[in-house]
Amino acid sequence: MQHLKEVLGNASMGNNTVILTTLNDAWASTNSVVDLFLKSFMLGDGTHWLLDHLVIIALDEKAYNRCQAVHKHCFSLVTEDVDFQEEAYFMTPNYLKMMWRRIDFLRSVLELGYDFVFTDTDIMWFRDPFPQFFPDADFQIACDHFFGDPDDLNNMPNGGFNYVKSNNRSIAFYKFWYASHETYPGYHDQDVFNKIKFDPLISDIGLKIRFLDTAYFGGLCEPSKDLNLVCTMHANCCYGMDSKLHDLKIMLQDWRAFTSLPPDLKNESVISWRVPQNC
Numbered sequence: 001m002q003h004l005k006e007v008l009g010n011a012s013m014g015n016n017t018v019i020l021t022t023l024n025d026a027w028a029s030t031n032s033v034v035d036l037f038l039k040s041f042m043l044g045d046g047t048h049w050l051l052d053h054l055v056i057i058a059l060d061e062k063a064y065n066r067c068q069a070v071h072k073h074c075f076s077l078v079t080e081d082v083d084f085q086e087e088a089y090f091m092t093p094n095y096l097k098m099m100w101r102r103i104d105f106l107r108s109v110l111e112l113g114y115d116f117v118f119t120d121t122d123i124m125w126f127r128d129p130f131p132q133f134f135p136d137a138d139f140q141i142a143c144d145h146f147f148g149d150p151d152d153l154n155n156m157p158n159g160g161f162n163y164v165k166s167n168n169r170s171i172a173f174y175k176f177w178y179a180s181h182e183t184y185p186g187y188h189d190q191d192v193f194n195k196i197k198f199d200p201l202i203s204d205i206g207l208k209i210r211f212l213d214t215a216y217f218g219g220l221c222e223p224s225k226d227l228n229l230v231c232t233m234h235a236n237c238c239y240g241m242d243s244k245l246h247d248l249k250i251m252l253q254d255w256r257a258f259t260s261l262p263p264d265l266k267n268e269s270v271i272s273w274r275v276p277q278n279c
Contacts, residue, residue: 001108004075008114011055016166017115017226019054022077022102025062026241033121036248038070040124043255047125057105059098077105084114099189100158100181107174110166120160122235122244124251129217129231133163137171137210141193144221144236146214157209158219158236159190169207176201187268220276222248226269227258238279248277 011018027033034056034108041047041054055073058064067074102118109116117129133140134150142161147154176199180192187195196202197209218224219234233251235244253271260272 002233004108005112007055007073007075008109008112011053012114013053015115016017016113017053017111017117019050019117019119020057020106020109021119021121022057022059022098023055023063023067023121024059024098025066027121028063028066029057033245034066034070035246036245036252037121037125040126040255042254043252043259044124044126045259046128050125050128051209057102060103076172077101100178103174103178103181103189106164107171107178109175110164113166115163115165117163117278118161119232120178120234122238122248123161123227124233124248124255126227126233126255127231127233129163132212133232134210136208137163138167138208139165139173140210140212142212142217142219142232142234143214144219146211146222150210150213152211153209157186157190157193157197157211158182158221158234159193160218160236161212161232169205172205173202177203195216220279223275224272227255227271227273230267233273235279238276243278249273251279 002201010017023034025266038051043053055075056071057077058067059077061078064074064076092140097230102141106116106118121246140163141157141159143155144158177189177193177196180196181187184192184195202209214222215224215229216231219232219236221237224230224233235248238244240245254271254273258266261271
């Protein structure tokens with residue numbers, strides 16, 4: 001825990017905020033997902049500085065070694081009896097263990113007093129997301145499908161991107177979320193969140209939930225239509241490493257094409273995403 005405090009302290013913004021992602025060996029090899037992830041911060045509009053506040057949480061030794069080679073804030077979260085090195089295929093027992101280990105870890109970050117943006121590594125960062133967050137929310141989450149109202153609990157959330165404030169409400173919520181995996185065995189964190197978001201305990205805790213608009217926080221399920229607005233794009237609704245890598249590379253190419261346009265053409269939205277393709 002002391003090492004975690006040091007890593008978070010070194011990466012923190014002045015307001016005790018960090019950006020977190022998890023990484024296993026399958027996504028850590030050269031020319032894999034993590035390289036595209038880090039590249040997006042370099043290519044994004046005003047995102048490069050955010051790398052100073054990003055902590056990569058390595059789930060195995062190879063991922064930790066790779067992190068140390070490419071990034072300055074790394075933390076090793078090795079779980080006994082579970083090997084997270086291989087690609088954790090969606091909904092397999094290893095995948096579920098990895099997802100729930102993540103929820104438990106994020107609770108510990110909140111308990112240390114840090115606000116965080118959690119991001120999956122297959123999310124490309126094109127603009128600083130902080131101006132688009134709601135100032136009054138405890139827990140804000142991206143969506144596979146957004147129905148137009150950030151307060152609507154019927155929005156279909158995606159657990160791969162969220163912004164959480166550290167307070168008693170969020171800590172109680174993460175404890176409840178983690179405990180609920182025993183209530184709903186065989187479900188991953190996103191499915192369980194979809195079940196518990198209606199639970200009266202959320203109101204009792206007083207947790208303020210907001211769902212993020214796909215116009216700013218898009219994905220392959222529901223792409224951000226206007227590249228003048230997009231902050232992040234997620235390779236969600238996509239299965240298999242090769243498909244994901246292919247479409248992420250196209251996404252970065254599209255962004256580069258957009259940023260090279262003169263201002264008047266940018267405003268005319270002459271470029272749109274060419275993805276999904278293989279996803």
